[in-house]
Amino acid sequence: MKTAIAMALLLALWSLPANAGESGDIDHERPLVEQGVLGTVNVLRELDVKTWTNRVTATGNLDFSPDWHGGPADFTIDGSGRPYNPKMTSGASVITYTLPGLRTVSSLVICYEDVGNDAPDTVRLEGSADGGKTWFEVFKSKARKCEFLKCFKPAKVNALRLTQECAETNRHGIRTKEVFVYADPDAPPLPLFGGQDSGAYSFLRDLWYADKIKMHKSLKNAVWTGHPYGKPFVPFASTIATAHDGAWGDAEEKGKRLYLRWDLDKAYPMNYGVISMATNGEVRCRLGLHPAEFYTANGNLDPGQLTGSSIKDLTGRGWILQKAWDKDPGFLKAFRLERPGKYNQMLLVWDAYAAYENDRWSHLEMFGSEAPDAGGAPKNPQK
Numbered sequence: 001m002k003t004a005i006a007m008a009l010l011l012a013l014w015s016l017p018a019n020a021g022e023s024g025d026i027d028h029e030r031p032l033v034e035q036g037v038l039g040t041v042n043v044l045r046e047l048d049v050k051t052w053t054n055r056v057t058a059t060g061n062l063d064f065s066p067d068w069h070g071g072p073a074d075f076t077i078d079g080s081g082r083p084y085n086p087k088m089t090s091g092a093s094v095i096t097y098t099l100p101g102l103r104t105v106s107s108l109v110i111c112y113e114d115v116g117n118d119a120p121d122t123v124r125l126e127g128s129a130d131g132g133k134t135w136f137e138v139f140k141s142k143a144r145k146c147e148f149l150k151c152f153k154p155a156k157v158n159a160l161r162l163t164q165e166c167a168e169t170n171r172h173g174i175r176t177k178e179v180f181v182y183a184d185p186d187a188p189p190l191p192l193f194g195g196q197d198s199g200a201y202s203f204l205r206d207l208w209y210a211d212k213i214k215m216h217k218s219l220k221n222a223v224w225t226g227h228p229y230g231k232p233f234v235p236f237a238s239t240i241a242t243a244h245d246g247a248w249g250d251a252e253e254k255g256k257r258l259y260l261r262w263d264l265d266k267a268y269p270m271n272y273g274v275i276s277m278a279t280n281g282e283v284r285c286r287l288g289l290h291p292a293e294f295y296t297a298n299g300n301l302d303p304g305q306l307t308g309s310s311i312k313d314l315t316g317r318g319w320i321l322q323k324a325w326d327k328d329p330g331f332l333k334a335f336r337l338e339r340p341g342k343y344n345q346m347l348l349v350w351d352a353y354a355a356y357e358n359d360r361w362s363h364l365e366m367f368g369s370e371a372p373d374a375g376g377a378p379k380n381p382q383k
Contacts, residue, residue: 039182251352
C-alpha cells in the first residue's frame with residue numbers, strides 16, 4: 001500500500017510543468033513525507049558523538065579521479081555534496097555501505113553532480129543483514145535523468161550495496177554526489193540524540209518536515225542586505241542543491257552582510273554542525289562561505305533590529321558565537337560547537353561577495369547528544 005501511494009505521488013510530482021520547480025514555495029518531498037512513505041532520518045549519516053566521525057563506511061569498486069573536485073566513494077555520505085568521481089565513464093559503479101547496526105530502511109535518494117548528464121541507466125540496491133556475507137535484492141530500477149528517488153518494501157539491513165550502470169553514451173560517467181537511505185517511518189524511531197551505542201543522527205530535517213522549524217531571512221535595511229533567491233526547504237531537503245537551483249548566497253547589495261535565522265519549537269541538544277557549499281562543478285562557486293559565523297540562542301532574538309552586524313553587535317544582544325570562519329574556501333564546514341548545549345535558535349551570518357556565486361551554500365545539518373560527557377573534539381578537527 002505504501003509503495004502504491006509513493007508511486008502515485010511521484011507520478012503527480014513528475015507531471016508538473018517544467019517551470020514549476022522554479023518556485024521557492026514548492027517542496028517536492030513534502031507530500032511523500034506527509035503520507036509516511038519517505039523517511040527523514042538518513043541512516044548513512046550516523047556520527048559517533050565522541051569523535052564526530054561517520055560510523056558508516058563506504059567503499060567503491062572503481063578508482064576515482066580528483067577532477068572537477070571529485071573523490072572517493074565516501075564523498076557520497078560526507079554531507080559535502082562533492083561527487084564520487086570514478087575514472088571509468090562506462091560500466092558498473094558499485095558502492096558498499098557498512099552500517100554499525102541493523103536498521104529498517106524503506107526509501108533511497110541519489111543526487112548526481114550534473115543533473116541530466118551523470119545519472120546512470122540502471123540502479124540496483126542490495127541489502128545484507130549479516131555484514132555482507134549474503135545479499136538479497138531490494139530493488140532494481142531504470143534511472144531518471146535527475147535526482148533518483150525510490151520507495152521500497154521495508155528491509156532490515158546492516159550493509160547496503162548500490163550498483164549503478166551506464167553505457168558508453170554517458171560521456172561523463174556516473175558522478176554520484178550524495179546518497180540518502182531513510183529509516184522506515186513505521187519502524188521504531190531511531191535515537192536522534194545519541195543512543196546507548198553513542199550514535200547520533202542529523203535532526204533538523206526531521207524537525208523541518210514536522211513543521212517545528214521556522215526560517216527567517218534578512219531583509220534589506222541600513223544594517224543588512226536581503227536575499228533575492230534561495231528556497232526555504234533547500235537546507236533540509238535530501239537534494240544538495242547546486243548554485244543554480246535554490247542555494248543561498250546571492251544578495252541584493254554586495255559587500256554587506258546577510259543572515260538566515262531558524263527558530264525551533266523548543267530547545268534541542270546541539271553539539272556538532274555541518275554546512276555545505278553549493279556544488280555543480282564550476283570553480284567560481286568554490287570560494288567558500290566567509291567571513292561567516294554560526295550562533296545559537298535561547299529565546300526570541302531578532303538580529304534584524306540591531307544597529308550593527310559584527311560579532312560584537314550580535315553577542316552583545318545575547319547570541320552565542322559557536323564558530324567563526326575568516327578565510328575558509330572549503331566545500332564543507334564541519335564544526336564542533338564551542339559551547340554545546342540545548343538551544344531553540346540558530347543563526348548563520350555571512351558576507352555578501354561582490355563576485356558572482358562565490359558564496360552560495362545549500363545544506364545544513366545539526367547533530368546533538370543528551371549525554372553531558374559527549375561531544376568531544378573530533379579526531380581531525382575541521383576549520
